[in-house]
Amino acid sequence: MSQVEALLGRSNRLGSDPRNTNYAGGNTSAKGSEEDPVTGQPVDLVWVKGSGGDLGTLTESGLAVLRLDRLRALTQVYPGVEREDEMVAAFDYCLHGKGGAAPSIDTAMHGLVEAAHVDHLHPDAGIAFATAADGEALVKACFGDRVAWVPWRRPGFQLGLDIAAVHRDHPEAIGVVLGGHGITAWGATSEECEARSLEIIQTAQRYLDEHRRAEPFGPVVHEPLAAEERRARAAELAPVIRGLASTDSPQVGHFTDSDVVLDFLARERHAELAALGTSCPDHFLRTKVRPLVLDLPPTAPLQDAVARLKELHEAYRDDYRAYYEQHADADSPPMRGADPAIVLVPGVGMFSFGRDKQTARVAGEFYVNAINVMRGAESVSRYAPIEEREKFRIEYWALEEAKLRRMPKPKPLATRVALVTGGGSGIGRAIAQRLAAEGACVVVADRDGDSAREVAEGIGSSDVAVPVTVDVTSSAGLADAFGAAVLAFGGVDLVVNNAGLSISKPLAETTEADWDLQHDVMAKGSFLVSQQAAKVMRAQGMGGDIIYISSKNSVFAGPNNVAYGAAKADQAHQVRLLAAELGGDGIRVNGINPDGVVRGSGIFAGGWGAQRAAVYGVPEEELGAFYAQRTLLKREVLPDHVAAAVVALTAGDLSLTTGLHVPVDAGVAAAFLR
Known part of the structure; x- marks a missing residue:
């Protein structure tokens, strides 16, 4: 197995277990030699x-590849801790070949330590030691001389030098606990490095288990609240909370009512501890320095x-602005937003927010990590995160701002x-499928659950x-x-009234049941969907869109x-009525009038096609072509x-358009809107 293969296997094993590190947290490395394609001589990398x-998902393309001699030569030009950020740009001059992924801030930690393999991880057990008020003494009591303590230092070149010095001066040590941060381990082989990482994590957890005091919270x-009542209350609160969390910029939400979260929020000290904020840099970069905590009982x-x-x-926003103004200087990036990323509701659960669902979900996972860290620290000491x-x-x-600027432009x-x-x-x-491709989170609703599931899974x-x-x-x-929907994504912004069916019969053959069925599904169904949509959108206070898929037949x-056309006409007028009623809430209501959508259409495949062909x-089988030939553009309309x-x-692009019906019929002059 090559060095790279061994590194990837070790990384995936460590990263796939949340006891070892959080999502996207930590880094791993391996050193070795390859032939330089220019000189033909071996080069250390x-x-x-x-x-x-x-x-957990690392592949070779996610590795940065650097020349070891050039990376270590940076120690000769290092300008000191006040200018250490400049060293990140210098890493680019150490890249080998195309270099792979962009080097991270922790690259120095891996390159400067004189060990073939290095792991840096963020395990909850390790961070509990790192954030304990007497963390150094706890590390000594737990590990003896086998693991050293490194006081808090912001990740960077100097921290790499500090850890390299520990490795050089303490040959008995297998790794370190980094104050306020995490752990680092090393080894002569990939197997030894992985085993030492796991030893540190498991030994720390065993110490916590054996020495913990009862009820640290x-x-x-x-x-x-009972499960059903809890989920119902969460669904009522989710749109309100999402609207608040989206005051500065729109956010997607995630809801968690895991046992860890519910137990924390049930305890006497949850508000006190939450106010201290998270500590590990990976945590508070995603959760902000502290959550918003509702201070009312569940009932x-x-x-x-x-x-x-x-x-x-409002109070949270004022406090966050004060936090920014207190610590910002002339070189600080502008304030990014004063809304909370985590909202805790006792008896109900946790709402987390981000620019997309994954970011929101991961923010919640990180706060669960923070709860575990607080429990561990409080069980043997006192939780003492790094200062604000x-x-x-x-x-x-x-450097974090630069990383944000490198992110791709959001989809529409x-x-x-x-x-x-x-x-x-x-x-x-x-x-x-198209809404998801354009960046939306999508709830696929259908009376056929298997079909809805198949479409959703096909999207992602x-x-x-x-x-x-x-x-x-x-x-x-x-x-x-x-x-x-609101428990899955925090709320709803865009609703498409598309459910429908059709029965083609002459007036004399149209039964009362035919009439009722078509009006129930399309006229009444659209009304009920729009009613629920407006309720959620108003609670959010973020505006929204309701789209009716009506028909040329409206x-x-x-x-x-007669039954189908009348039901579609009902839908068409609902567009106008609701556009007039909901405009004051920033909710736009528009319609689309398709015609002749034969290929891929559930309605046509369900018998309507045979009826209309007759x-x-x-x-x-020629119905689509027949419809196309009677249009001005002579083209078939597709889904x-x-x-x-x-x-x-x-x-x-049509942000000021409401009450409009858009024909999608390839041009049917008789259906022009007047």
Whole structure:
């Protein structure tokens, strides 16, 4: 096995276990020799996880590759700790070949330590020691001389020099605990390095287990709500909290009611400890220095909880601005936003926020790590995170700002949460897929749960799309569906009323049941969906879009179509009525009038195609071509064309358009809007 293969295997094993490190936290490295393609001579190299990568999923493309002689030569030009940030740019001059990924701030730690393999990890057990008030003494008591203590120092070149000195001066040591930060271990082989990392983590956890005092967070003062009641309360609060957390910029949300979170929030000391904030740099970069904590019991009335959350949010913003102004200097980047990334609601759970679902979910995972760290530190000592000035230096680090600037430009629908009814097939499937491709999180809603699941899984992971099974004629079912949507992504911004069906019969043959079914699904169903959508959007206070997939038949009268055409006309007027009513809330309501969408259409495949083909006297397989020839453009309309119209109406370029019906019919003059 090559050095790189061994490094990747070790990294993936360590990174896949949350007891070892958090998502995207820590880094690993290996040193070895390869032939220089220019000189043909061996050259010593270091392979190290690059900036922003994740150990659990690391591949070779995520490694930075540097010449060891050049990296170590930087010690001769190092200008001192006050200018150590300049060294990161110098790493680029040490790259070998194309260099691989961008070198991270921790590159010096790996290159300067005189060991073939180095691991730097963020295990909860290790950080509990690192954030304990008497962490150095605890490390000595737990490990003796086998693990050394390095006081807090911001990650960088000097920290690399400090750790290299420990390795040189303490040959008995297998690694270090870094104050306020994590652990680093080393070894002569990849196997030895991995074994030592695990030894440090497991020994630390064993010490905590054996010496912990009971109830480090204090006694239980408020039991969590029962599961069903808890989820219902979370669904009611989620849009409100997301709206508050999106005051400066729109955010996607994530909800967690794990046992770890609920137990922490049930305890007497949760507010006191939460106020101290997180410590490990990876933690507070994603969670901010501290969360917003609702200070009401779980049984408080909903309206009281909402009112108090709004008061606490204003106070949080004032406090964050004060924090920024106290520590910022002339070189600090501008304040990025004063809203919380973590909101804790006792008895209910944790709401976390980010620029996308993965970022929001990971922020919540990091706060769970922080709870574990606080529990560990408080069980054997006192939790004592690094001071706020140091947190600010990390949060508003010029290097962190540069990393943010390197991120790709957001897609047009980034941060938006869409719910598409009838999303399991045909036009709905095309709309769900296109909205996700444009950056939206998508809830695929369909009465056929298997179809909804298949479409959602085809789009991507649950960070991008989730399925819900719902009959749009059921108000209770829709309430549950929207509840599932807000618990998945924090809220809903964009709703597409697409669910539908059609029965083509002459007036004399149209039964009352035919009429009721079509009006229940399309007229009543759209009304009920829009009612739920408006409730969520108003609670968020972020505006929104409601799109009706109506039909050319809403304005064009054709034969043998009375129930379908009347239901579509009802939908078309709902667009105008709701545009007039919801405009004051910033909610835009628009419609799309497709025609002749045969290929890929669930309605046409379900019998409507055969019925319409019989009406027009053409073979069913030629119906799409028949429809195309009667249009001005002589082109067949496909589900993707309807999806494109949804994006055009919702992606920002038509931000002042509401009450509009957009024809997507290749040009049917008789259906021109007047």
